[in-house]
Amino acid sequence: MKQEHIRNFCIIAHIDHGKSTLADRFLESTHVVGKVDMAQVLDSMDLEREKGITIKSHAVRMVHNYKGQDYVLNLIDTPGHVDFSYEVSRALASCEGAILLVDASQGIEAQTMSNLYLALDNDLEILPALNKIDLPKADIEGTEHDLCEIMGCLPEEILKVSAKAGTGVTELLDAVCERLPAPAGVPGAPAKALIFDSYFDMYRGVVVLVRLFDGTLKKGDKIKLFATEREYEIEEIGHLGLKFAPQQELLTGEAGYVIANIKEVADARVGDTITLAKGGCEESLPGFMEPKPMVYSGIFPINGEDYENLVESIAKLKLNDASLIYEKENSTALGYGFRCGFLGMLHLEIVKERLLREYNIPIIATTPSVRFLITLKSGVEIQVNNPIDFPDPTFIESIKEPFMDTEIIVPTDYIGNIMKLAQERRGIQKNIQYIDEKRVALHYEMPLIEIIFDFYDKLKTVSRGYASLDYAFKDFRLSHVVKVDILINGEKVDAMSFICHQDKAHNWGKSVTDTLQEVIPRHLFKIALQAAIGGNIIARSTINPMRKDVLAKCYGGDVTRKRKLLEKQKEGKKKMKEIGSVTVPQEAFLAVLKADRD
Numbered sequence: 001m002k003q004e005h006i007r008n009f010c011i012i013a014h015i016d017h018g019k020s021t022l023a024d025r026f027l028e029s030t031h032v033v034g035k036v037d038m039a040q041v042l043d044s045m046d047l048e049r050e051k052g053i054t055i056k057s058h059a060v061r062m063v064h065n066y067k068g069q070d071y072v073l074n075l076i077d078t079p080g081h082v083d084f085s086y087e088v089s090r091a092l093a094s095c096e097g098a099i100l101l102v103d104a105s106q107g108i109e110a111q112t113m114s115n116l117y118l119a120l121d122n123d124l125e126i127l128p129a130l131n132k133i134d135l136p137k138a139d140i141e142g143t144e145h146d147l148c149e150i151m152g153c154l155p156e157e158i159l160k161v162s163a164k165a166g167t168g169v170t171e172l173l174d175a176v177c178e179r180l181p182a183p184a185g186v187p188g189a190p191a192k193a194l195i196f197d198s199y200f201d202m203y204r205g206v207v208v209l210v211r212l213f214d215g216t217l218k219k220g221d222k223i224k225l226f227a228t229e230r231e232y233e234i235e236e237i238g239h240l241g242l243k244f245a246p247q248q249e250l251l252t253g254e255a256g257y258v259i260a261n262i263k264e265v266a267d268a269r270v271g272d273t274i275t276l277a278k279g280g281c282e283e284s285l286p287g288f289m290e291p292k293p294m295v296y297s298g299i300f301p302i303n304g305e306d307y308e309n310l311v312e313s314i315a316k317l318k319l320n321d322a323s324l325i326y327e328k329e330n331s332t333a334l335g336y337g338f339r340c341g342f343l344g345m346l347h348l349e350i351v352k353e354r355l356l357r358e359y360n361i362p363i364i365a366t367t368p369s370v371r372f373l374i375t376l377k378s379g380v381e382i383q384v385n386n387p388i389d390f391p392d393p394t395f396i397e398s399i400k401e402p403f404m405d406t407e408i409i410v411p412t413d414y415i416g417n418i419m420k421l422a423q424e425r426r427g428i429q430k431n432i433q434y435i436d437e438k439r440v441a442l443h444y445e446m447p448l449i450e451i452i453f454d455f456y457d458k459l460k461t462v463s464r465g466y467a468s469l470d471y472a473f474k475d476f477r478l479s480h481v482v483k484v485d486i487l488i489n490g491e492k493v494d495a496m497s498f499i500c501h502q503d504k505a506h507n508w509g510k511s512v513t514d515t516l517q518e519v520i521p522r523h524l525f526k527i528a529l530q531a532a533i534g535g536n537i538i539a540r541s542t543i544n545p546m547r548k549d550v551l552a553k554c555y556g557g558d559v560t561r562k563r564k565l566l567e568k569q570k571e572g573k574k575k576m577k578e579i580g581s582v583t584v585p586q587e588a589f590l591a592v593l594k595a596d597r598d
């Protein structure tokens with residue numbers, strides 16, 4: 001296939017604007033699949049289908065006939081949720097163009113803007129398209145006007161499709177061939193390929209997905225990976241259909257897969273460059289920015305004997321999810337595990353689910369935290385993302401916490417609700433921007449610790465599901481944050497400790513102790529559940545003991561006899577409290593995560 005007839009493009013949009021459904025119609029229109037009854041062909045993970053979201057970028061090759069000429073279209077379907085923006089950035093680095101898809105009934109939302117700016121930063125040609133034009137509440141003219149305002153394009157340049165009904169799909173494919181640029185690589189130059197994704201196959205080792213920028217790669221070629229300088233021989237190379245299609249070679253500008261008997265998971269890093277071992281290119285491709293974790297949490301196997309399996313599984317998962325950061329950790333309550341960095345709470349939830357489903361390892365996660373910069377009185381500055389590492393308050397000079405630039409797009413009817421919620425979460429309002437007469441963009445600077453727990457859920461509740469949220473790191477600012485310890489019967493449980501703002505410490509602490517009171521079963525002695533800052537108890541809940549009726553055998557007689565039995569029981573309970581240990585079920589750790597943080 002000639003280079004000028006290749007198009008590498010992706011679909012970018014806000015969550016639930018119809019990216020995966022449009023990808024299905026593309027596959028049908030180009031006869032990659034027959035008529036699809038089950039939606040989201042490219043969303044191959046069970047989790048993706050259950051939650052109705054795209055988690056992983058998916059690449060597929062299609063052939064479309066335009067004006068009598070066959071064009072090869074390499075499509076990368078990208079996620080829309082803010083927690084998976086790293087997946088989007090990797091997809092954009094492998095493409096020359098992008099379809100910006102906007103739901104005509106919802107209009108432009110926060111992540112539409114975020115992904116558009118990402119695409120423009122990568123110098124991609126943007127093809128604007130309106131989806132869901134067949135819906136009764138679709139505001140085609142209004143959304144078209146907004147798109148023209150933001151992109152500076154003409155109304156006739158915006159394509160109109162209904163991914164569900166299949167309307168306008170062929171015209172959109174024609175526009176991809178006509179308006180998006182062909183790859184600009186040099187066929188005669190040394191081979192230079194970017195690894196944009198990879199995963200581990202039990203029988204074939206690491207499978208890498210590549211975009212070839214210059215030169216040619218052939219089956220049997222000896223290749224070199226820039227990051228590790230390891231050399232391998234290509235066993236199989238080919239195109240990315242719904243199933244792998246082996247070929248003899250990959251040409252300049254094409255996307256495909258390479259299997260080269262790479263056994264070590266760490267060798268094939270996403271963003272690395274592949275070239276020929278002899279006569280290869282001198283410089284590597286720029287690759288991707290390192291992902292910046294926003295949320296930190298400890299991950300521990302529920303069964304201690306699963307630890308070795310977890311070590312292996314998390315390394316394989318890291319290969320498939322490059323934005324996951326982890327290091328080993330030890331906890332007195334939960335044993336050996338990992339301290340992991342995630343892009344957000346949804347990312348944390350997805351990783352937990354994938355470890356359980358794909359590797360059959362049930363795990364428990366500790367209370368999420370964010371990174372704090374702490375200056376000690378000695379002048380030393382340290383970074384803390386784990387409450388266990390939080391220094392004694394007497395040694396602390398100052399603490400800085402991360403603030404985010406937050407954009408909330410919402411109908412004008414709900415401005416009051418959103419402002420109240422943002423104020424409760426320590427948000428600093430920067431400006432209000434009216435997109436049109438019905439919708440407004442609110443810009444806030446907000447602490448990340450206030451966003452990660454349930455801010456998104458609360459936002460959806462107070463706006464009846466209409467608000468959309470996007471946030472990006474701004475800076476670290478001085479703050480009055482404290483570490484709150486949770487004590488069960490006087491014993492600190494490090495896995496339940498958390499860091500929060502001083503003003504919220506009592507409410508959060510009380511919420512956690514109340515939640516634990518419901519989950520921990522009653523014992524034969526009274527159990528005190530306490531939240532403490534240093535030596536000060538700030539909240540308490542009590543689990544009353546189960547009590548045996550020691551007076552049941554007394555059918556009368558003197559009152560002193562009954563009192564003697566009750567005193568004996570009281571002494572026994574006192575002794576039991578001193579030596580007895582509290583059994584904390586696994587659900588208690590999970591319940592702490594779900595405790596209300598208002």
